Amino acid sequence: MLEKPALADDQLVSIIRADFGIELASVEFLPIGADVDTAVYKGVANDGAEYFIKLRRGARADIGVRIPQALVENDVEHIIAPILTTSDGLWAQLDGYLVTLAPFISSDDGFGRDLADGQWFALGQALRGIHDAALPEAIYASLPREEFADDWRELVRAFLLQSNRPDFVDDAAEEMAQIMRAHQAVVSELLTHAQRLGDELRAEDLEFVPCHADIHAGNILIDHDERLYIVDWDTFMHAPKERDLMFIGGGIGDSWRGAHTERPFYAGYGSVEVDLRIIAYYRCERIIQDITEYGKQLLLSPEGGADRAQAVHYVASNFRPGSTIDIALASVAHANS
16 A cells, blocks of 8 residues: 555554564555555664564455465475564454564565566476465465456446446546546457356366466565565465466566566476466456456545555556557467467
């Protein structure tokens, strides 16, 4: 989220002291990320050590810390291990948020720089490790499972209708409606492809693996020693491996396009047969999901402050020439050829 939660810094300092046994000299809110249920801070301890503090609320708020801990225990590399509480817990609680702690990695994300071939190779190895990980049964049981459901599609169809109404709560909502009106034909085309492919895939006996499910460039960090880290585990799920593999070459955030990204990645990932239909489905469905989430934020609520303008920007970026929609439609054509 871009706007600081209604929490005093002293409250956060206090809970870190009480539950993690760490004395913070300062905390700084970091206005980053598109998730309005997640707030992050940088904390600096009295001894100079730096910490990444994450506040997460809502359903499955715990999964974002359970997963990296389990993956570290599976010896998967390029994961930042969470710091445990003094009672060996994974989080503290503060005003409806789960509070988690990890080392602060001074870094750039994948949007801010291109990955070198060696980093693509490392990402491929790490993602293969995630897909092959033997997670505890309790975690498996708590994970959502891909159902190829049409929930998001139904909401986008509703937003297409809603975009024709005459009144909106603010300029951000009006801009969202204008985008929907201007691109109704291509949005409808995405819906048609996703519906057809989803119905087809739902009827098949597909192999499912543990998936990060949001492995775009913004969730890859490169530190000053050129080491790569994967972050943000809040959407982890059981799904076909293509749920993650669709991001490689998928153009999310105007990045990660072309064969020059895919060759070194798959060298690290290893031998694999990729189902192009599933790649096409997820590339269409990802855009539909984005429209759904930002539509709910902008058209169904007046809340969000500065996050609202950012949401409009993210939605609009999908419609730029050569961006995610063009890549998704090309993937459909490739799968059909």
